[in-house]
Amino acid sequence: MLDIAEELNAWAAGGRDFAVATVVAVSGSAPRLPGAALAVDAGGTAVGSVSGGCVEGAVYEMCRQALADGRPVLERFGYDDPDDQDGLGAGLTCGGTIDVLVVPVRAQSPDRPVLAAALAAAANGRAVALARIVAGPPALLGGTLLLDGDGTRHGGFGGHPELDRTIAAEAAAFLDAGRTGTVEAGESGARCGAPVTVLIESALPPPRMIVFGAVDFAAALVGVGKFLGFHVTVCDARPVFTTRDRFPEADEVVVDWPHRYLERTATDARTVLCVLTHDPKFDVPLLRHALGLPVAYVGAMGSRRTHLDRLERLREAGVTDRRLARLRSPIGLDLGARTPEETALSIAAEIVAARRGGGGTSLTGAHTPIHHDIPPRVASPA
Template sequence: MLDIAQELHRWVEQGRDFAVATVVAVGGSAPRGPGAALAVDSEGTAIGSVSGGCVEGAVYELCQQALEDGESVPVLERFGYSDEDAFAVGLPCGGVIDILVTPVRASAPDREVFASALSAAARGEAAAVARIVSGPGELLGRALLVRPDGSYEDGFGAHPELDRTVVAEAGAFLDAGRTGTLEIGEQGSRCGAPLTILVESSVPPPRMIVFGAIDFASALVRIGKFLGYHVTVCDARPVFATAARFPEADEIVVDWPHKYLERTSVDARTVLCVLTHDAKFDVPLLKLALRLPVAYVGAMGSRRTHLDRNERLRQVGVTELELARLHSPIGLDLGARTPEETALSIASEIVANRRGGSGVSLTGAHTPIHHDATSATAPAGRIGSVA
């Protein structure tokens, strides 16, 4: 639901009734992960997607039916593949997805929780929504909103200890920017039955910091924005680091790269792309970068530049373990030549590193198409468990 927060927030402000279908869990080669959503309002307008097209029509009808029925109880549906009828509604890729369809009417008791969550996500603030998707009928669909500081809005109305347990677990999901399901056993639920809870996290966009205001950087900024990063360009030369040269960058910084990296905030999702290939910039910058808890550090340069740079880094105390984190020469082997092709090569390596992909051609390969290790799986695998 939070992946379409901008549009849904507008619907809430306009007072529209709508139903939202959210992917709760996936198994096999399903096209979209937990949290992907499709919403339909009372006029039949649809936004979002739950399957990349495979079952959109059937889910659209479920949403319409949920609005027409006048009920407020969510419905959990499973879509899979049938060998007996390959043309039946399902996933031809062979996967399985569980989808929760929730009516959100202006009079719904959880409307305020959804409104607060959508408002926060639309503003780019961190927030998590926890919803009961399996358990006693009277609790289905109940939701609470969790903030990064551990505070929360509303509650499930079952037992205060259940709320505190879910808030703590949802906070861990939020810290990692993860969306998935949480299993709580009968004893832990305090309601006489086990519960399955969907936790949807919305976090600010991850950062991409591009060091070196060169032509390759301009192309990388564009593809970084396309991938959803908040992109910063940093260069010590004011004549090159300008808004005119990088109109799509979120931020342009004129400073020595290592000095800027010392004072800016990074996290486990941040990617650092060093395109300067100049030792006086690269060495102090990479010495610092390779010791930070970031997702990716890549540096541009020829293989000869790479070997020379590694030796310089060793001389300033960078260890072999730290050097092993460095992606250099930066990017995957696509045979790239133009700035745009090179940017695609770099972005491909970033995605492969993030998702656990091999970077090899899928043709003839026997590896899974979807590698995202942080996604929940259905029906057996779950992200978390509380006894």
């Protein structure tokens, strides 16, 4: 439910009753990952999605029913009905299976304060992990635990205290990795007792995209970066070009030498760095530092001749071949892009492929999976 936290936070703050359907497990090819949510309020307004359209109608009705009777329900959807030859029933035409948990969040719901706190934190860009029991002993169903980014716990499952501690530790690990998924434990917190399945959702501040070079390609990339959910910064040492008027969509516009700014700003394993400066006096000191950071992506614009020259300069500056292997240059996927907008799309496509483990090839005629279950690990600097 945290993936639609902004909308649900407004509903909760306004005192609305609503029901939330959350994908808790996925098998095979499915359009949405665990944590994807659809919510319906008492007036019938819906936000979010659990399947991209395949089962939304059925899930909508489940939400309405949960609001009426106050009971949560767990339902499995898949395309396995031999009598539904056209695939027009409430199933997934893609062939996968999803488990969807529907929970009413009404004024009298005992877990509403914890859920409201989670939604408020996520909507305001704070790091939180929300753990909810989705299968296990009936007395524990509906239990909710919230873990703040600083490790503070709120709520609990109402069972053995060790279960709260065990799941809080798991939630901390999920939050550190930015993951959403399920874990299993015994009802006493150990591997004994009745099994308990817990969905843990993580919400983190938006990942950073830092675009170096106040050029027309950067202006196009800022828009695509915002569309993908990044917090976008544009940095260039030339004040005449690095202005808010030229980059109105950027979250930050910074006038500074790129390498100096990168040395003093915060980055993490989700940060992407796009070097569009196309000038050795900016590129070399910037990339020398960037390739030593454990970030998700480092790409640099330029022709193949520029790339070879840049590699030689970086080697002379002491950058190892192992670090140079992390550099995406020339930046972007081969889309035949020419305009700034097409080039921005090419860069964004490469960033998504690197993030999700895609190969960047056409799906037409291919036999590779459409969805990749496990994103690749961030390369560690040598």
